[in-house]
Amino acid sequence: MESTTFPNGPVTMAGNLYLPDGFDPAGSYAALVVVHPGGGVKEQTAGLYAGKMAANGFVALAFDASYQGESGGEPHFLEDPSARVEDIRAAVDHLQSLSYVDAERIGALGICAGGAYAVNATMTDHRIKAVTTVSALNIGAGYRQGWYGSDPDSAAVATLEAAAKQRTAEAQGAEQATIPYVPEQSDIDENTPRDMVEASEYYRTPRAQHPNAPNKKLFTRSISKIFAFDAFHLAEDLLTQPLLSVAGSEAGSLWHTTRLHGQVRCPKTLVVVDGGTHMDFYDVPEYVDRAVAEATPFFTEHLAAA
Secondary structure, three states: OEEEEEEEOOEEEEEEEEOOOOOOOOOOEEEEEEEOOOOOOOOOHHHHHHHHHHHOOOEEEEEOOOOOOOOOOOOOOOOOHHHHHHHHHHHHHHHHHOOOEEEEEEEEEEEOHHHHHHHHHHHHOOOEEEEEEEOOOOHHHHHHHOOOOOOOHHHHHHHHHHHHHHHHHHHOOOOOOEEEOOOOHHHOOOOOOHHHHHHHHHHOOOOOOOOOOHHHEEEOOHHHHHHOOOOOOOHHHHOOOOEEEEEEOOOOOHHHHHHHHHHOOOOEEEEEEOOOOOOHHHHOHHHHHHHHHHHHHHHHHHOOOO
């Protein structure tokens, strides 16, 4: 693995580039953009997947999103879906600039919100030839409709009104407010969804806590950007590249994956792993290895040399 930077407009992106065993700089490799979850950083699950895919022969780039981790962009901890999608396009630019990457053999793999961002980027950037989602979460739908997708979109109005008041306060000099992505360990109770309990344990304990993602937070002004976003809008018409979707049968977020699979008309494969939760696919070996075992032949086939 080697550290790298690349431009995304005025923002300097920070990434880790994972190279295959026996790497030959004079060779020609298929490459993957690996996209981290909302509020995550490249050193967490995205780096884990990138390393495993590199071990299976791919060049793999994991990077910090704009406004997050070691990448530039202010204010830090902003979650801007349109910027997240543009990050992926910039990562493709970077991979295509590398002499040892075959520019016609680039794919995208994303985890959680990163999976949905990867789909959206693939829809609109056909330099990406295949896409894999793992525990996909369409962040806009997830925030509007709740973790289980049981709320109507209109339920988001009260939150948007509160966010508008906060933005007015900030414009008049108040400190910028943040909200947590996942609950503090002390805030967990019997009403906390199982996936959120596991997310708190992943992000807020030594299991995966990282100094570049302190407190797993985002600025309140992210709310209006997130709530207006639908990563899968027009996917049935614009996503023509092959899609592999992997998720757990016990994940409260499974509805994002099944909704996408039912929506698209591209070549598609759905793998629902019995017993898996949303967070199991972040770092639990049994589930990560299963996702990698599905993704490796998928990308091998669809990113094959001409």
